[in-house]
Amino acid sequence: MNIILLDPGEVIDQSVLLGGRRADHIVKILRAQPGDIVKIGILNGKIGYGTIKELNRTPPRSVRLQLDLRHDPPGKPRIDLILALPRPIMLKRIVHQLASLGIGRLYLINAAKVEKSFWEASILDQDNLRQHLLAGLEQAVDTRLPEVSLHRGFRPFVENLLPQLAARYDRMLVAHPGDADHLRSVFHPGPGNVLLAVGPEGGWNDFEVRSLAEAGFTPVSLGARILRVETAVIVLHAMISLVQEAAGEPPTGCRPAESNGR
Amino acid sequence: MNIILLDPGEVIDQSVLLGGRRADHIVKILRAQPGDIVKIGILNGKIGYGTIKELNRTPPRSVRLQLDLRHDPPGKPRIDLILALPRPIMLKRIVHQLASLGIGRLYLINAAKVEKSFWEASILDQDNLRQHLLAGLEQAVDTRLPEVSLHRGFRPFVENLLPQLAARYDRMLVAHPGDADHLRSVFHPGPGNVLLAVGPEGGWNDFEVRSLAEAGFTPVSLGARILRVETAVIVLHAMISLVQEAAGEPPTGCRPAESNGR
Structure with missing residues (x-):
């Protein structure tokens, strides 16, 4: 603490x-x-x-x-995360670490490869979630409590809610190991809010990736390695943060090639 | 697997x-x-x-x-890590995740804030360490087994071993939350091997930071947030990898301002 x-x-x-x-x-x-x-x-x-x-x-x-x-607390996070509900023990660690790293909002959603039993886990009680989020903030010396919402249907989330949310974000990325281009080649330095979608162990299925792509998400990979969800979430958060911060304060030797009009 | x-x-x-x-x-x-x-x-x-x-x-x-x-397996990792020995349960997760992310060598060393009892943990047996490393490789689809060595004295490591190792690395960074400049402002895109040093929960003490700085390490921070060691290790690995990879294959909109003579 x-x-x-x-x-x-x-x-x-x-x-x-x-x-x-x-x-x-x-x-x-x-x-x-x-x-x-x-x-x-x-x-x-x-x-x-x-x-x-x-x-x-x-x-x-x-x-x-x-x-x-x-x-003032550390700057307002400019990353929100859609996460296919992971197994409870992993979710505890992820929630703590996301609160420490700084995230605005976490949407926990269903996916074909999410086990039904995960939705019954006690960690999903609002009081439990809040305890893990608070522990992350107490670790990181932050006060901004991430908002967490649960969405038990993939299609209702993507078809009904996502179109309303999309306007809040400058970039929407879906992590998809394998054929997708590496994050570094699709995500250029620049300011703005990012919505990142990370799938379950075993990955999104084809329908889910296609639905997210149609909703405006760019598929990105982290290369050939297959990472556990809890590792991938932190790696993606770190890389996106670095690029967002680089845009706010360009490091020597790396500046955007194009003006972004600011 | x-x-x-x-x-x-x-x-x-x-x-x-x-x-x-x-x-x-x-x-x-x-x-x-x-x-x-x-x-x-x-x-x-x-x-x-x-x-x-x-x-x-x-x-x-x-x-x-x-x-x-x-x-061929994924590319040879160009990051090695000096890590102040963390508590055993955290070390298990870190070792697994580092093997998944790709690391060449892990030096587990002593520091003032490392609890003595950590050195007696069964996870430090070579067979146990190997099982956790293999699990990380099996997760990530990699074959390159990281080397792990144990160094129970901080001063002998820094004064005797480090001068011999330094020639292998193009950049040496020591994570030091607080006053140090942010990683993004001191670590510029470029190829090369990186040796990263991460301290214990509670941080390096002044003597340790000074010793590492005198040995050629640049202090870097990740900003105002205080992260758990296991989170910080992954965040730093991700950020350094992104910058190393960006040097190998410049993303559109971000290229080194200076030629590096290649």
Whole structure:
């Protein structure tokens, strides 16, 4: 926990009273004393510091903090992800890591090769998902909570929802190992919002790739290697981020060949 | 298991007799029949196909294959990694994922914030490490087994071994969250071998960063976010690979500003 996150509603008069997991962390892990300062963030809001005013070391532990929150969190993520629902243990790790890396929205959707039982997993309860997302933000020192939505039908998602979403994105990419061109040759430096679609273990089927391509997605590969979904998601996020950032602040030796009108 | 890997010594007259885990996979997972073809690779060698000649379905299962191996594996990795020994459960996942992503050599070293008990973990037995590396290669359809070496002293590694290794690398980078410049601003497109150093949870201490900098490493960061070691390793590998590949095959719209003399 590199930052302690608060709901906006918990703050009263620039002060907060913590119990439970967060008080335990301050008392047992940080071994803090009254007067000590800890890093604090408001969910979807500012980052700053809290000064410990009162501290009760015996369970049920509690800590009262005076807040000074004036810094913006890391920049707003410009990557959203459509992910064919992975197996629960993998989804936990992916959700944590995506929250750490920064993602705006995660659409968990069905696909032919998604096992039906995955939809019954307890990790999909909103409270559980939120705990894993918060752990990722607490790791990365971010406050922007990704939005997660569940879509149990592939066709309704692609045919009804995707056309409304498409206008939000400058680029839409579907990861498709094999014949597709490598990400580096289709994804050029430039600003904008990216919607990335990653399939299940075993991949999208032909109908699914065709549907996404018809909806405006460009197929991209990462070369000959077949990666686990959890690895591929991070690799794609890292590569897309690097290219997005390179566009915002061109590194020496690499600049867009064409003006993008800005 | 997207490919079945053989030791060179197992092959006699372009034929191999498999038992154990690999025979189980062919019989139970692939449900193969005599005459079927499966993907085969020789460790550190070629990739191709095996035709099933004989198959014993009852344990102890066995499968005899006739081999046709004529394709090269994916390109030789141009990234090696120095990694402060992580906790065992994280090391398992990192080793698997690095083998999948492609790495030449992994140097597991000590650092001030590495817990001593990590050095006693069973994952560090060569046989165990090899199983996790093989699983990563089997996932990615690669045959190049990364070399792994253990270095229980930070100073002997940096002072005695590193000066001999340095000549093999065109660029040496040390991940150091915080003040260091972002990877994108210090790592420019270009060919060459990269040696990357990633610290423990909690980071390198000042002495360690200074020692690596004096040995020729450039400190790089990934921005304000603090990532878990297992996430940071994959993100850095992905970004460095993208830039290395971009140098080999410049994407439209991004080319090196300076000639590199090739």
